[in-house]
Structure formats: C-alpha cells, structure tokens
Amino acid sequence: MGSRLGYASLAFVLLAVPPAFAQRASDNAAAAADDAFGTTVGNESVGLYGLYNARGFSPAQAGNVRIEGLYFDQQSQPNNRVVAGNTVHVGISAQSYPFPAPTGIADFHLRLPGEARLTSVYLGYGPNTTKAIEVDTQVPIVAERLSIGFGGDFTHFDADVGVVDTTWNAAFTARWHPADDMEVVGFWSRMSTDCCKQQPVVFTAGAFLPPRLPNNSFWGQQWTHPREVDSNFGMLGSVALSDWTLRVGLFRSEGAITEHFADFLADVQANGSGRHFIIAQPPSGSGSTSGEVRLSRLVSDGPRRHLFVVSLRGRDVNRRFGGSDVLDFGTAFVGEPSTLPKPAFSFGPLSYDHARQGTAGVAYNLFWKNIGEVGFGVQKTFYHRELQQPTFPLAKSTASPILYNATASVFLSQSLALYAGYTRGLEESGTAPPSTVNRGEAMPPAITQQIDAGFRYTITPTLKFVAGVFQVEKPYFNINAANVYGALGQVRHRGVELSLSGDVFTRLNVVGGMTMLQPRLAGEPVARGVVGRIPPGPRPLFSFVTLTYRPPSWDGLAFDTTFTHSSGKFARSDNQSRVSAWNEVNFGVRYMFALASAPASVRAQVTNLTNRYTLDADSGSAFFTRNPRRFSTSLAVDF
Numbered sequence: 001m002g003s004r005l006g007y008a009s010l011a012f013v014l015l016a017v018p019p020a021f022a023q024r025a026s027d028n029a030a031a032a033a034d035d036a037f038g039t040t041v042g043n044e045s046v047g048l049y050g051l052y053n054a055r056g057f058s059p060a061q062a063g064n065v066r067i068e069g070l071y072f073d074q075q076s077q078p079n080n081r082v083v084a085g086n087t088v089h090v091g092i093s094a095q096s097y098p099f100p101a102p103t104g105i106a107d108f109h110l111r112l113p114g115e116a117r118l119t120s121v122y123l124g125y126g127p128n129t130t131k132a133i134e135v136d137t138q139v140p141i142v143a144e145r146l147s148i149g150f151g152g153d154f155t156h157f158d159a160d161v162g163v164v165d166t167t168w169n170a171a172f173t174a175r176w177h178p179a180d181d182m183e184v185v186g187f188w189s190r191m192s193t194d195c196c197k198q199q200p201v202v203f204t205a206g207a208f209l210p211p212r213l214p215n216n217s218f219w220g221q222q223w224t225h226p227r228e229v230d231s232n233f234g235m236l237g238s239v240a241l242s243d244w245t246l247r248v249g250l251f252r253s254e255g256a257i258t259e260h261f262a263d264f265l266a267d268v269q270a271n272g273s274g275r276h277f278i279i280a281q282p283p284s285g286s287g288s289t290s291g292e293v294r295l296s297r298l299v300s301d302g303p304r305r306h307l308f309v310v311s312l313r314g315r316d317v318n319r320r321f322g323g324s325d326v327l328d329f330g331t332a333f334v335g336e337p338s339t340l341p342k343p344a345f346s347f348g349p350l351s352y353d354h355a356r357q358g359t360a361g362v363a364y365n366l367f368w369k370n371i372g373e374v375g376f377g378v379q380k381t382f383y384h385r386e387l388q389q390p391t392f393p394l395a396k397s398t399a400s401p402i403l404y405n406a407t408a409s410v411f412l413s414q415s416l417a418l419y420a421g422y423t424r425g426l427e428e429s430g431t432a433p434p435s436t437v438n439r440g441e442a443m444p445p446a447i448t449q450q451i452d453a454g455f456r457y458t459i460t461p462t463l464k465f466v467a468g469v470f471q472v473e474k475p476y477f478n479i480n481a482a483n484v485y486g487a488l489g490q491v492r493h494r495g496v497e498l499s500l501s502g503d504v505f506t507r508l509n510v511v512g513g514m515t516m517l518q519p520r521l522a523g524e525p526v527a528r529g530v531v532g533r534i535p536p537g538p539r540p541l542f543s544f545v546t547l548t549y550r551p552p553s554w555d556g557l558a559f560d561t562t563f564t565h566s567s568g569k570f571a572r573s574d575n576q577s578r579v580s581a582w583n584e585v586n587f588g589v590r591y592m593f594a595l596a597s598a599p600a601s602v603r604a605q606v607t608n609l610t611n612r613y614t615l616d617a618d619s620g621s622a623f624f625t626r627n628p629r630r631f632s633t634s635l636a637v638d639f
Contacts, residue, residue, distance in 0.1 A: 024120040024136065024636040025592065025601040029085070030546050030560060035466055036499035036513030038088030038106075042080065043124070043634075046546055046562075048497065048513040049088040051077070054104035055472055056493040056517055056538035059088065062427035062448070064101040067108045068236060070249030073290035073315040076230030078253075081136065081151035081171030082189035084111045091468045091497065092419040092456050095407045098294075098309040098363035099377050102425045102450035102472055110187060110236075113138035113149035113175050119639045126632030127607075128158040149173040157196075165195040165225070181240040188233040198224040198263040201435070202274070202334055202623040205267040207576030211334050215613065215625035219337040224261035224278065230254065234291070245296045256285035262434030264622070265332060276332035279434055280325045282347040288317035303369035311379075314358040321431075321440030322351035322389070348390065353442050355385040361403075372410040372417075379403040381426055383445060397444055401426055419468075420453035429477050432485035433620050443486070448474035454497075463502035463510075470495055476521055476535065478573060479620055489523020491535060500545075507552060512545030532575025537619030541567035556592040561585070571617035582614040582626070600637040606630070 027042035038047035038054070051065075052058045059065065065074045089097065090104040097105060117139055124132035134153035141148060155167045171189040178184065200220050202210045234251035260281040268274035292313040299306040325345040332338060361379035380402055387395040407421035429443035454468025476491035495517040503509050519538050525531045548560040564584040571579045588605035611629035618624070 023118070023599075023638050024122050024134070025599040025638045027601075027636065028590070030509060030511050030548050032085075033501055033511045034087075035093060035464075035501050036511050036544075037090050037093065037104075037497070039085070040087075041085040043122075046511050047088065048499075048515050048542065048544070049090065049104065051086060051088070051106045054088055054090060054106075055470060055495060055497075055515070056519055057103040057472065057474075058430070059101075059104050059106040061430045062101070062103050063445070064103060064105045064427065065108070066105055067234070067249060067251060068110060069097070069107060070236065070247060070294065071290060071292040071313040071315075072108070072234075072249070072251050073253060073288040073317060075253040075286045075288045075317070076191070076232060076255035078108060078232040079153075079169040079171060079189045079191045079230075081134070081153060081169050082111060082173060082187050082232070084109045091421075091452055091454055091470070092409065092417070092466065095373065095375065095409060095419060095421060098296075098307075098365065098375070099311065099361055099379060100405055100407065100421065100423050102423050102427060102448040102474070110185065111136065111149060111151070111171075111173065112185060113140075113147035113173055115140050115144060115147065120636065121639070122153075122634060122636045124155075124632065124634040127627075127630035129156075130158045130632070131156045132634075145177050147175045149175075164197075165193060167195075168192045183236075183238050185236045186234070189231065191228075191230045193226075193228045193230075195226050195228060197222060198226075198261050199624075200276075201262075201264040202268050203264060203266050203435075203621060204572075204577070204623070205269055205274070207572060207574070208270055209571070209577060209579070209615065210268050210623050211270075211272040212613070213615065213623065213625045214335045215628050217337075219335055220263050221278070221338075221340055221342075223342040224263050226260040227258040228260075229256050229258075243298050243300075245298070247294045247296070248291070250289075250291035252287070252289050254285065254287040256283070257281070258283050260284070260434070262439070264435055265334060266435075268334060272334040272336075273331055274334065276329040277435075278327045278329065279439065280327065280345045280347075281321075281434070281440070282323045282345075282350070284319075284321050284323075284350065284440065286317065286319040288315055290315035290317075303371075305367040307363075307365040307367070309361075309363040309365075309377075311361045311363070312359070313361075315356070317353075317355050319353040319440075319442060320350045321353070321442075322438075323348040324439060351387070351389040351441070353385070353387050355383070355442075357381060357383045357445075359403075370411055372408065374409075375405075375407045377405045383426065385444065387441075399426070399445070401447060415458040417456045418453075419455065421451070423450045425449070427474065429475065429487075433479075435483075435620070435622070436479055436485040437483050438485055441485070443477050446475040446487075448472065460502070463500070463504060466497075466499040468497050470497065476523070478531075478535070480525070480530075488525050488531060489521055492520050492522070493538070494518045494520070507550040509548040510545065512543075514541070514543035516541055531573040532570065534570050534575055535619065536570045536573055536617060536621055539566050539569045541565070558590045558592075560588045560590070562587075569617075571623065572621045579615050579617050579623075582612060582616075584612065584614075584626075585609040595637050598637050598639050600635065603634045603636075605632050607632075 029041040029044035029046040033039040038049035094100045119137045122134040132155040136151035138149040150172045152170045173187045176184045237248045262279040265274035297308045359381040363377035365375040383399040405423040409419040432438045432441045450472045452470035471494045498514045544564040546562040550558045568581045586607045614626040
C-alpha cells in the first residue's frame with residue numbers, strides 16, 4: 001500500500017489524469033470521492049469542505065485554486081461545461097503537490113474530449129419550477145491526435161423565496177496530441193447571468209436574534225437583480241522527454257457586473273423594525289492573467305524515486321470597484337414586503353486596483369517504496385500593488401517574502417501511514433463586503449502558515465479512514481466600528497478532521513467526515529474588548545455521513561441518505577449572541593439503465609427532508625436562513 005500511495009502521488013505531480021469529457025449518466029460524487037474532504041462531480045458535491053470553505057477559510061479567496069494541478073488566479077468560476085468537477089486537498093492528500101498551500105488547495109478537473117464521438121444530455125427539474133438543460137458533445141477530428149468538445153446549458157432557476165434567475169453557459173475545448181509524448185489543451189467558457197433579486201439581509205442592533213425570517217417568500221425589490229458575465233479561457237501543454245516532464249498552463253479569468261445591489265436592514269430591533277438601505281453599484285469587474293511553467297525530473301534509484309521540480313508562476317490582475325450609491329429608505333420591518341420605485345442612481349467615480357505577482361520555486365520529493373515520502377519546497381515571491389481611489393494619492397505596496405514547506409509520511413505497514421507537514425504561504429485576504437464603506441476593495445495578501453499531522457489507515461482494500469489535526473494562522477479581516485472592512489488582528493484555527501470513505505461491503509458505500517474547530521482571535525481590538533476571542537462564521541463542529549445502498553434484487557438502482565449536523569456558533573463579533581445547532585436529512589434515489597442502448601440515469605432527491613427552519617449568520621454578522629425542503633429530479637443520457 002505504501003508504494004502505491006507514493007507512485008500515485010508521482011503520477012499526479014508529473015501528469016494530469018483527465019476525466020472523460022461527456023458521460024454524464026455516471027456522474028456520482030459519493031462514488032468518486034477518495035475521502036470525505038470535498039469532491040464535486042458535475043452537479044453533485046459531497047464532503048466536509050468545498051471551493052469556498054476549508055478548515056474555516058476559503059481556498060478560492062486565498063488564491064489556492066488550480067486547474068489540473070497548475071496555478072490559476074480565479075476571478076470568476078469556470079462553468080460546468082468546461083469543468084467536470086473539483087477536489088479539495090488537505091492533509092495527506094495535499095502532499096502530492098510540490099508546493100502545498102495553507103487552508104488547502106481546490107483543483108479543477110477539465111472536461112477533456114476523448115477518442116469516441118459522444119453527446120451527453122442532462123435534463124433537470126426542481127427545486128420548485130426550476131428547469132435546466134445541459135448538452136456536452138465530443139468529436140474526434142483526427143484519430144488519436146485531435147478531438148474537440150463543446151457544450152451549452154440553460155437554467156431557469158426558481159428559488160424558494162420567489163427569486164428567479166436565468167443563466168446561459170457555453171464552452172469549447174480542444175485536445176491535440178502532436179506526438180505520443182506531447183499534449184496541448186485549449187478551453188473557453190462563458191456564463192451570462194440575469195441573476196437573483198436580492199432578499200434583504202438582516203443586521204441586529206444588539207445581542208439578540210432577529211424575528212423569524214421568511215424562507216419561502218420574497219420581501220425585497222423586483223429591480224435588485226444583478227447582471228453578470230463571466231469568462232475563462234486558457235491553454236495547457238505537457239511534454240515528456242525521458243525522465244523530464246514539462247507542463248505549462250496559461251489562463252485568463254474575467255468577471256464583469258453591469259448592475260449589482262445590496263439590500264439590507266441595519267440596526268434591527270427586537271420587534272423587527274430596522275433601517276432599510278439599498279446599495280447600488282455601477283458596472284464593475286476584474287480580470288486576471290495567470291499561469292505556471294513547471295519542469296520536473298524523475299530519477300529512479302532502486303526502490304527510491306527522486307523528484308525535482310522547478311516552477312515559475314505569476315499573475316497580473318486588474319480590478320475596478322466602488323462608486324456606489326447608498327439609498328436610505330427609512331424604517332422597514334423584517335419580512336414585510338414593500339414596493340419601492342427604482343430610483344435614479346448617482347454613482348461616484350470608480351477605484352482601480354492593479355496587482356502583479358511572480359513566484360519562483362524549487363522542490364524535492366523522495367518516494368521510498370514501502371518506507372515513506374519526504375518533500376521540501378522553497379519559493380521566492382514578488383508582489384506589487386497599486387491602488388488608485390478618488391481624492392486619495394496613488395497607494396503602492398510591495399512584498400517579497402520567502403515561502404517554504406516541508407512534508408513527510410511514513411508507511412508503518414501495508415495499511416497504516418503517518419503524515420505531517422508545515423507550509424508558509426502568501427495568500428489573498430478577500431474583498432470588502434457590499435454593506436461596508438469600502439465595499440469591493442481588495443485586501444492586501446498576507447503571510448499565513450499551517451501545521452498539520454495525522455494518519456491514514458486502510459481498514460479493507462475498499463475502505464479507509466483518515467484522521468488529522470491542524471493549525472492555521474493568518475491575519476484576521478472583518479468590519480470595524482466605522483463599518484470599514486480591514487485587518488483586526490490575528491486569527492488561529494486549530495482543529496481535528498476525520499474521514500471515512502469506501503465500500504463497507506459490496507453494495508453499501510459510505511462517505512462520512514467530521515471537523516472539530518477551535519477558532520481564536522488575538523490583537524488590539526480583542527484586548528480592548530471591542531471584539532470577542534471567537535470569530536463569527538465558522539462552526540466549532542460539523543459532521544456528515546452519506547450512505548449509498550444498491551439492492552441486489554434490482555441492478556442499477558441505488559438509494560442514498562445524508563445526515564448532517566452542525567453545532568451552534570456566535571453570530572456577532574462581540575460574542576454576545578449565538579445561532580443554534582441544526583440537523584438535516586437528505587434522501588435520494590438513482591437508477592442506471594439503457595435508453596435505446598444508450599447509458600442513462602434518472603435521479604430524484606429531497607433535501608432538508610424534515611423541512612427544518614434554520615437561522616444562520618455569516619462572518620460579518622448578517623443573518624439569513626438555510627433552504628427549506630426541496631425536491632428535484634434529473635435525467636442524463638449518453639448518446
């Protein structure tokens with residue numbers, strides 16, 4: 001088992017192993033999950049973590065996103081017509097990366113066209129009256145040399161609160177093998193969204209919870225729906241020459257918003273009254289060119305494999321933001337709908353943000369059959385930012401820290417592996433939320449560090465258990481007393497994470513996990529008592545288990561049930577009020593069959609089976625509700 005783990009890591013580092021392009025009928029996140037830390041396949045997701053949440057932080061916000069293992073600075077998320085899914089790597093699964101990152105890595109897997117002509121169609125209905133159609137096609141042009149793929153989808157989404165949005169997605173990919181040891185991939189994706197009207201967000205005036213919020217009706221304004229266009233395109237290339245491998249990725253990511261609104265009630269009292277504000281934002285957006293060149297050499301030495309990696313990565317990102325118009329509509333009450341005429345907005349001048357970053361790194365990994373693995377990496381990064389805001393002089397900031405990491409794993413037996421690692425990184429710190437004075441402003445990147453350790457135990461050849469501990473430290477950004485988003489001290493997330501995944505027996509699969517988190521703050525605002533020691537947002541305990549059973553009497557049929565528990569947490573930065581714990585049960589059924597000789601699957605699912613009302617709060621102390629009970633069905637066919 002130890003050597004298989006090591007060589008699997010080698011294969012991932014050297015060559016991306018892409019999934020099939022179409023074949024939607026077999027999409028199943030639970031079946032594809034190698035652990036419980038986060039797997040997305042098509043429209044399905046399973047796991048403790050995701051693209052925007054890992055160990056209490058966001059890999060996407062931190063800049064820890066990859067495409068087939070190569071660095072990608074995401075300004076908008078690639079759509080599902082070009083991306084087959086993503087995987088979150090933390091702990092032992094992140095050790096396969098030459099340069100791991102604090103807070104985990106989210107890696108996108110492309111839908112790459114194969115050698116067979118194939119068209120996949122997905123039809124979805126629900127929740128409510130939501131309708132979706134997705135089509136993916138792959139066409140071989142030159143046998144074993146050139147294939148293309150293209151796809152499109154349309155979704156008319158009907159949310160539970162009467163909010164409707166319309167989304168169009170389109171994508172194109174090409175895969176070219178000029179020679180047996182060379183591959184070039186190009187892709188383009190675009191998403192156009194006439195998105196959701198804004199349900200008002202609630203901020204209370206004191207240490208109490210708001211009155212019950214509607215979670216099945218809309219009480220905002222019909223004209224507060226943003227319009228957004230996102231696009232991503234790029235190229236990847238790889239060439240293998242003897243024990244050398246060269247991989248190159250170059251990407252462009254853009255997001256543009258023509259209209260955007262933030263609707264909220266501030267200073268809400270116990271009786272539900274509050275001050276109603278709507279913030280209108282003029283056209284804004286961002287665009288980033290990023291990529292990586294990675295040269296690897298693998299040297300065999302008996303039972304040992306030595307991997308040497310040299311990497312150059314960089315990004316050039318421009319953002320335009322600000323100029324918002326703040327509209328005060330006076331007193332309003334939580335949950336009470338009102339009809340306000342759309343006013344004429346008075347926008348101010350925009351702010352401009354331009355950042356450049358280049359990083360050079362070297363890494364070494366030793367894979368020793370049946371013994372273990374060790375890895376070291378050193379990076380030197382150069383960061384420069386210019387911020388131009390109205391009425392302020394041009395602000396410049398630079399940083400050039402040295403970053404490093406070390407990882408190790410030891411195979412104590414064929415079944416048991418121990419691991420440990422340390423990573424120091426320079427990560428993005430997010431942007432100011434819409435309700436703040438400096439809304440839309442990007443925070444400067446910050447030095448972060450992570451320590452983790454644990455073990456992986458193979459219970460049976462098809463069932464494994466992972467347990468680990470971790471500690472992540474970074475600067476803490478949130479809203480201060482002047483409603484400005486900025487640095488407020490240091491935050492430390494210390495925790496335990498557990499994963500159980502695989503087949504308990506032939507027809508019963510389990511994916512389950514738990515994370516126990518201890519978030520703590522330190523700094524001047526904490527010392528003065530302005531904010532508490534525990535930040536709002538992350539929950540101290542989160543657990544889930546997904547069970548999939550395939551009855552022997554009906555081949556192709558599978559039932560799945562997911563049980564989720566989340567503990568209560570503080571809802572305010574002063575630690576004076578809390579939202580309660582919640583439990584949720586989801587149930588689904590899937591049937592695989594042949595439709596006119598074509599592989600097909602039908603899927604039906606109900607989420608929040610008990611229709612439990614759940615009040616939640618984000619890290620900025622804004623209250624909202626989780627979705628009520630929802631039904632959905634889908635049909636996928638591969639022609």
